[in-house]
Amino acid sequence: MKASVSHEEVIIIAERTNITEDVEVESVQAILEGQENERRRIGREIHDGLGPLMSYIKFSFDAIVEEIDSQSISQPELLKNINETIDIVSEDLRSLSHKLVPRTLDEFGLYSAFHNLIFKLNESKKVNVEFYTNMGSELRFDDEIELNIFRCAQELLNNAMKYAKASHILVQIILHSDSIILMVEDDGVGFDKMKLRPDHHGIGLTNVETRVKLLEGEFNLDSEIGEGTVVSIEIPVKSNS
Template identity: 35%
Template sequence: MNKAIDISVLDGVIKRTIETVETSKTQIFDIAENARQHGNSLKFELHELRQEISKVIQKVDALELAYRKSRNKLVLVSRNFHMYTEEDIRVAYEEASRIQVELSIYRERENNLKRRRNDLERQLRTLEETIVRAEKLVSQMGVVLGYLTGDLSKIGEALESAKQHQLMGLKVIQAQEEERKRVAREIHDGPAQSMANVVLRSEIVERMLKNERILEAQMELHELKEMVRLSLADVRRIIFDLRPMALDDLGLVPTLQKYIQTCEERIQSSIDLVVFGVEPPLRSSVKAAIFRLVQECLNNVEKHAGATTVQVKLEFVQDSLSLVVKDDGVGFDLEKRMANGNSFGLLGMRERVQLLEGSVELQSAPGEGTKVIFQIPIKL
């Protein structure tokens, strides 16, 4: 009876904690979003300000030149006063004074504009730091929230099995949050920034059209079209990384060929795909799992191996599938890596392969590259 009461109390504490974390996560996200919107406004203002500064600087240069000429003329008139009338001398003096006053005004305006520009740039840097900190906090909140709503929400079962699965569960959630953060960062740094730039430049085009600067507006629209095209390509690449639709449309082998071609361009390594046998009709989950295994291996090659050549061998044999990924990179001490607990990537692959009732073997040594061998049964 006491045990049930304790579990009930723990469940209540966890539920209240989850609600608090969810609220805090939303508030932090709102802070980041507001900072981002304010930053876009500041960028637009900064763009306009820089254009105005450029025009003022040109005006100051022109006035300085005009002032030097007027001073020279005044000196000439003063030295040769017998050749000029009093009216000529007065006009020369007034012209030099007028230009001097105008030059002083524009110099002061230039200094004020530059101070405003420097202030905007400082504000932008502060906002960007705020956004980075807020996104980091949101990610950390996501890890905590995922952990609380996962294993710990079933407190009765967690009390019996947490010792064995708690660490792995947390690492899986961390990996999910890292993936979400990676996707969010790609969207923020790619399409989101491009769209913000499109909004900014479309406002510039609108102003150009109002001022009948048609040719400049056409050039700006041409650049806008190219920017949107590149943003669309970024979105398609992100979607492909999340879930390649070609897996269901074309099959496993063509999708791997396309992905490997993209990897070659990105990591600048030679990657060969060798296929033996004919690809049988595979379940969607199996195709997705095999694709993710190849993706994880190539990600490890990109991040850690420093390899120049990689071979991906896929072999279909009756009711089984063999997948081998081999590189000529730096390799590592497998026993030391396992002892230090730095083998989460391998653990993740093993978990994925176990779901398919398969096996995985890793072979590596310092200076001798790495070889990963997967054996997966095929259930038609």
């Protein structure tokens, strides 16, 4: 009787553990979905609300400047400064909107979204980013897979630039028959994996690990102090094309 009771107790404990893990995964997934929905809402507000308003301000200001020029009156320095400020604010709003809502990803997929992201990073002149992929531009995957892979790449690139202080980053997306691999390699300062702290690299990498786990993928990290960092994730996929 005792052996039977003990066996039943073990089974009950195992079942409760599985239920707890399932609840945790569902909770994390709900949080991530909520975050993405909020990003999209704010992005749409910026794009559809503030965007047209800034365009109207710019159009009206340009009309005033043209009127001044037509009367052969030299523009005050203040007008020039205001014009430059309007251009800066408009560009910042456009950039913020695109970061919150990756429209290129929604409309054209991972191939175009990554090319656009890498182009903007290289254009900043703050870092040199190389990109390689064996995917074609026409390939599409499930929305959840595309979004999470793209968010992982954003997080890893941000870590490489902000924390690792890398000057060169290699980004690769390799498509296999039943999986897709994202690899981000940098020449930054590196770090001791055993001493990761939640207030340093830990938070960003935890976010990446969480997204990979939700997609039933694999996460691997290799880093040494002074030797840079290599992070790779592999996600099981099926092409929609």
